[in-house]
Amino acid sequence: MNALVSFILVCILLFIPWIGVSVLGLKILFGIVIPYACFLVFVIGLIYKIIYWARSPVPYKIPATCGQQKSLPWVRRTLKDRIESPFYTWEVILRMFLEIVFFRSLFRNLRADLSGKRLIYGSAKWLWLGAILFHWSFFIILLRHLRLFTNPVPVFIQKLDYIDSFIQSLGVPPLYITDILILAGLIFLLLRRFFDPKVSYLSYGSDFFPLFLILGIVISGILMRYYIKVDVYGVKQLTLGLATLNPTIPEGAKIGTIFYIHLFLVSSLAAYFPFSKLVHMIGIFFSPTRNMANNNRAVRHVNPWEYPVKHLTYAEFQERFKEVMEQAGIPIDEEVKPEKHEWQSWYILEKK
Amino acid sequence: MSLPKPEELIQDVELHKTPEKHWMDIKPELKKGYYLSIIDPKILEELDLPNMGKWQPYDEKWPLPENWKDIVREEILRRMEKHRSFKLFMDICVRCGACADKCHFFLGTGDPKNMPVLRAELIRSIIKGEFSTFGKIFGKFAGARRLTEDVIKEWFYYFYQCSECRRCSIFCPYGIDTAEVTIMMREILLKLGIGTDWGLKPVHNSYYIGNHVGIPPHTLKENLEFLMSDFYEITGIQVDVSKYLNRKGAEILYVPMSGDYFADPGIYTMMGILALFHYLDLDVTLSAFASEGGNFGYFNSLEMAKRLHSKIYEEARRLKVKWILGGECGHKWRLWHQYHNTWFGPIDFLEIPKSPITGTVFEHAKDSKLVHICEFTADLIAHNKLNLDPSRNDHLIVTFHDSCNPSRAMGFFEEPRFILKHVCNNFVEMPENTIKEKTFCCGSGSGLNAGENMEIRMRGGFPRANAVEYVHKNFGVNTLVCICAIDRAVLTSLMQYWVPEVSVAGVHELVANALVFPGEKERTTDLRYRPLKGKEGNV
Numbered sequence: 001m002n003a004l005v006s007f008i009l010v011c012i013l014l015f016i017p018w019i020g021v022s023v024l025g026l027k028i029l030f031g032i033v034i035p036y037a038c039f040l041v042f043v044i045g046l047i048y049k050i051i052y053w054a055r056s057p058v059p060y061k062i063p064a065t066c067g068q069q070k071s072l073p074w075v076r077r078t079l080k081d082r083i084e085s086p087f088y089t090w091e092v093i094l095r096m097f098l099e100i101v102f103f104r105s106l107f108r109n110l111r112a113d114l115s116g117k118r119l120i121y122g123s124a125k126w127l128w129l130g131a132i133l134f135h136w137s138f139f140i141i142l143l144r145h146l147r148l149f150t151n152p153v154p155v156f157i158q159k160l161d162y163i164d165s166f167i168q169s170l171g172v173p174p175l176y177i178t179d180i181l182i183l184a185g186l187i188f189l190l191l192r193r194f195f196d197p198k199v200s201y202l203s204y205g206s207d208f209f210p211l212f213l214i215l216g217i218v219i220s221g222i223l224m225r226y227y228i229k230v231d232v233y234g235v236k237q238l239t240l241g242l243a244t245l246n247p248t249i250p251e252g253a254k255i256g257t258i259f260y261i262h263l264f265l266v267s268s269l270a271a272y273f274p275f276s277k278l279v280h281m282i283g284i285f286f287s288p289t290r291n292m293a294n295n296n297r298a299v300r301h302v303n304p305w306e307y308p309v310k311h312l313t314y315a316e317f318q319e320r321f322k323e324v325m326e327q328a329g330i331p332i333d334e335e336v337k338p339e340k341h342e343w344q345s346w347y348i349l350e351k352k
Numbered sequence: 353m354s355l356p357k358p359e360e361l362i363q364d365v366e367l368h369k370t371p372e373k374h375w376m377d378i379k380p381e382l383k384k385g386y387y388l389s390i391i392d393p394k395i396l397e398e399l400d401l402p403n404m405g406k407w408q409p410y411d412e413k414w415p416l417p418e419n420w421k422d423i424v425r426e427e428i429l430r431r432m433e434k435h436r437s438f439k440l441f442m443d444i445c446v447r448c449g450a451c452a453d454k455c456h457f458f459l460g461t462g463d464p465k466n467m468p469v470l471r472a473e474l475i476r477s478i479i480k481g482e483f484s485t486f487g488k489i490f491g492k493f494a495g496a497r498r499l500t501e502d503v504i505k506e507w508f509y510y511f512y513q514c515s516e517c518r519r520c521s522i523f524c525p526y527g528i529d530t531a532e533v534t535i536m537m538r539e540i541l542l543k544l545g546i547g548t549d550w551g552l553k554p555v556h557n558s559y560y561i562g563n564h565v566g567i568p569p570h571t572l573k574e575n576l577e578f579l580m581s582d583f584y585e586i587t588g589i590q591v592d593v594s595k596y597l598n599r600k601g602a603e604i605l606y607v608p609m610s611g612d613y614f615a616d617p618g619i620y621t622m623m624g625i626l627a628l629f630h631y632l633d634l635d636v637t638l639s640a641f642a643s644e645g646g647n648f649g650y651f652n653s654l655e656m657a658k659r660l661h662s663k664i665y666e667e668a669r670r671l672k673v674k675w676i677l678g679g680e681c682g683h684k685w686r687l688w689h690q691y692h693n694t695w696f697g698p699i700d701f702l703e704i705p706k707s708p709i710t711g712t713v714f715e716h717a718k719d720s721k722l723v724h725i726c727e728f729t730a731d732l733i734a735h736n737k738l739n740l741d742p743s744r745n746d747h748l749i750v751t752f753h754d755s756c757n758p759s760r761a762m763g764f765f766e767e768p769r770f771i772l773k774h775v776c777n778n779f780v781e782m783p784e785n786t787i788k789e790k791t792f793c794c795g796s797g798s799g800l801n802a803g804e805n806m807e808i809r810m811r812g813g814f815p816r817a818n819a820v821e822y823v824h825k826n827f828g829v830n831t832l833v834c835i836c837a838i839d840r841a842v843l844t845s846l847m848q849y850w851v852p853e854v855s856v857a858g859v860h861e862l863v864a865n866a867l868v869f870p871g872e873k874e875r876t877t878d879l880r881y882r883p884l885k886g887k888e889g890n891v
Contacts, residue, residue, distance in 0.1 A: 002493060005493060049443075052439075053436060053439060053440055053443075054436075055433075056432065056433055056434065056435060056436040056439045057434070057436060058435075058436045058437070059434060059435060059694070060690060060691055060694055061690060061694065062437065062529065062532070062690055062761070063761075064518055064521045064522050064527060064529060064760050064761070065759070065760055065761060065762060065763035065789065066522050066760070066763075066788075066789035067763055067765075067789070068763050068765050068766050069716070069762050069763035069764060070716055071714075071716050071727055071767065072712065072714075072716075072727060072730065072731055072734070072767070074734055075730075075766050075767065075770070076766070081763070084763075084789070085763035087716075099525075099527075103525055105450075105522065105523060105524060105525050105526075105527065106448075106450055106523075106525040108522065108523055108790075109450050109523060110453075110454070110523075110785055110790075111453065112367065112453040112454075112459055112815075113367065113368075114362070114365060114367055114459075117358075117359060117362065117818075118818060118822075119459060119814070119815055119818045119819075121783070121785040121786075127448060127449075127450060131448070131525070192449075196449065197368055197369060197370045198367075198368070198370060198449055198452045198453070198464070198467065199447075199448075199449040199452070200370070201370035201371075201375070201464055202375075202447050202449060202452070202464070202467065202469055202470055202473070203447060204447070204492075204493060204494060204495040205490070205492075205493035205494065206490070206493065206494045206495060207446070207447050275486060277443075277444065277445065277446045277447070278446075279443055279444060280444040280445075280446055280526055283440055283443060283444035283526060284444070284525075284526050284527075286436065286440050287440065287444075287526050287527040287528075288436060288437045288440075288527075288529075289437075289521055289527035289528075289529045290526075290527040294762070294763055295716070296689050296690050296693070296720070297688075297689055297693070297716055297717040297718075297719060297720040297722060298715065298716050298717065298718050298719055299719060300693045300694065300697045300698060300719045300720070301693075301694045302694065303694050303695075305434060306694065306695065309655055309658045309659045309662065310400065310659060311559075311658075311659045311660075311662040311663065312559055312560060312663070313666070314641050314663070314666060314667065314670055317562065317641045317663075318641075320560075321568055321569050321570075321640070324568060324569060324570040325569045325570065325598075325640070327570060328569065328570035328573050328574070329573075329594060330569050330570065330573060330594075330597055330598050330640060331597075331598045331599060331600065333598075333600070333670065336670065345400070345655060346430075346539075346543070346653075346655055347400065347401050347402065347542065347543060347653070347655060348400040348401075349402070
């Protein structure tokens, strides 16, 4: 049901530019105005999110440790320990690098099954693989697209394009490996949401929607490259115009509705991005269980809003138990004096 | 309350089947044996906390304060403003499901709301439904719903079916920490006046009497004397307890957990530690006021945790010690390691810990001045300062349970293992996916170790027990060693239920078994009066 609604939503998104461009001829709207507007929403939205998170302080240093702590000099710490229980900043950076680039934590994934009365655990790297395929392909495809926004195209992008398309298909143009891999990754992630009972149970419409949307983008892109040919020169004129803030709809170029559909779906994704779960891309950098060092006892962390709390003092305690302590021969502290201390509270309502 | 037999308990668990109905449409059904009783309002009052009068979770209508919705909304926003973790974790979950089968409560119940992702959705959905325009428009489609009284019941039920063990968080690709979420949610419930009997009575005791079980100073001393008189009987070594209590000017303050001088089997660990102090002639003292290293406050709110633990540094200051040594405890070490110097620092009235026996400077604790007893003992063994006869533990085949907090909040893996390998000859690890950072909770942590919720405890502890059962059957393991006072108490019940042949012990109980005192009499039993291997006839 959720999936169906998401699918229909993406279909609607697909029809908007179709009708808008091929029927109503609103090329400027779909080629210039909407892409700009959505890109702006994307940038401002992300900046807003970053500020929104950064405004809340990190009161406590709470790394989740997956390796041996640094303690006594003779306790051996392997490289794995250093990365997964980082003491120094470079170790934290390494941990974050592995987390962001190679999805370290996801690689740890296990599968638990009940076999009669026994719990058995198996390796479960499929999710990791699917996620890696999808994210890395997406990233490389994004980089490849820079050739549409630069002139001359940087050598690095040219090289990337060359490597990605080393499989020569029978027809021209050559096949991009990342096109196949991103499809594989996306379809795997989608099938999981349908057929893994647990994942299916916890999936919302908003989990299917971005998958369908990105699938729409990928398919429209592939169609444009291999089947419904568009005037690449015209497209580049348009995209370069967008990038150089000199937007034009090239006269007479046969850009084709499929391009506008592709562009509109990309724009929709950009605008949706900051306000959805897709912000995990930025959020991971902020994650306090991963980006903090496990050196709490050596390096003090300061909480900007820490406040003194109400507590019992030793003087009050001793007053209460003085007699029994004396009888039991427990030393009494004669120097201690009753003291009042300042305190605040989130719970205690009455006046101090 | 009677429990079903072990082989029947988890028959209803299906890990790969889910209910027909959407989880938002399933009303919370509070099952007996799964939830804790509510605290007497008098205790709440004495702790200056809000209360809702006398009531219990099974009441149809909960006596929520009139403005409960405003309170909840305000408290959610306050916590998002003060804790980046909470704010971030509410935003970035993609529901990939990697955490789903990592929770011991899910593995023991099959209840989808015990999947960490759904546990967090219980609040995430409310934040979307109450504060986000997107959420208000798209509702369930975007995972949003409105705040109702049923939601409060659901929160109470499921955030007290989480033991804040953080196993899920190490599998999460974004490091989303369910413990953070549970801490925040329990704080919000407490603000309404919802607190558990088992979770708050110890707080009250610890606040006013000094320790969770409410043992006053003179009884504390008596208990320690009693322990050491047993020790004398077993070893012929006389330990004078009085110099270890409230002695000003000692070099070290040792902070125990009340479980260790209150009940079997924790007492043997305490016995072992006092014996070690005596062996070393260590200049150390306990404090009758700071006689609790554990902190049930933490299971209610961070503020309450701080209110309980301020006495530790205060006592260190008053007794003029140089540094602090902490006993074998789980959540205590989460707090001591990750919170203490933030709360109470800078700790400039103490010195950087240095072992008076070996001269080792504990550089890694140079700011907080807190050293774990296992670090201290491991250092002694590494410097060959202890005369150990590991064969005195030959009647034990030992495995080690990594307690959640030392594992996933400290990375405390090698120190206790190093000690164990020197004090006993038969040490076996449990399966790889159930130890170290992937260790399973005892099922009763974070204030869930009561009697009225025994069923959920046995279910939650099932994955741990299952791994113990494996090494018991395959390697004859009969002793489960741990470094947590709650573990020593609750793993004992868990073992009695699932693997009754296995008993539970602390590391220092085994240390004292192996420790050869000059002038001691020939030992025929261990600290529990169990015959040593080869001495069975002598007892």
